[in-house]
Amino acid sequence: MRFDSKDQKQDCVFCDVIDQKIPRQVRYEEENLIVFKNTLDWVPLMYIVAPKMHMSQTEFWCSPIFLQASRTAVRLGEEDAPNGFRLVSNFGIDAMQSQPHGHLHLLGGNHLGLYVDFPSKNEFWMNVYGQNPFEIEQFRGSND
Structure with missing residues (x-):
C-alpha cells in the first residue's frame, strides 16, 4: 500500500473533515491549512496539522505549505504544551x-x-488493517 496518489481523495478521512462531512474539534484554520484534534487519545494533546488540499505525505513535505504548517505546529505546541511537545510524520507502511x-x-x-509509547496502536492497526502490524507483507507487495 502506497499513499502517493491524489486519486485516493474520495476515501480520505482528512478530506471529509476539511469538507465538514466528519465533525472534529478544530484548533486552528486558515485558507490552506487546518489543525484539528485527533480522535485518538494516546496522549493528552494530539493534533493533526494538515493542508486542506489533498496530497501525499511526500508531496506535503516538499510543498510550500509545509513551512506554514510547521511554523503553525510549533506555535500551537508552544501555546498548548509549554513543557514540551513532539512533531511526528509517518511515511509508508513500515512507519504505520x-x-x-x-x-x-x-x-x-x-x-x-x-519514544512515544502507544500501547493501543496495535489495536488501532488491527482495526484498520485487520492484522498484526508485524505481518504486513501483503501491503508491501510480494517479491514472488
Missing part, C-alpha cells in the same frame, strides 16, 4: 502511516519519554 492525506502529528501534554 494510516492516512493517505499528508499531515503532521503534534503530540504533548505530558512526559512523552524517549
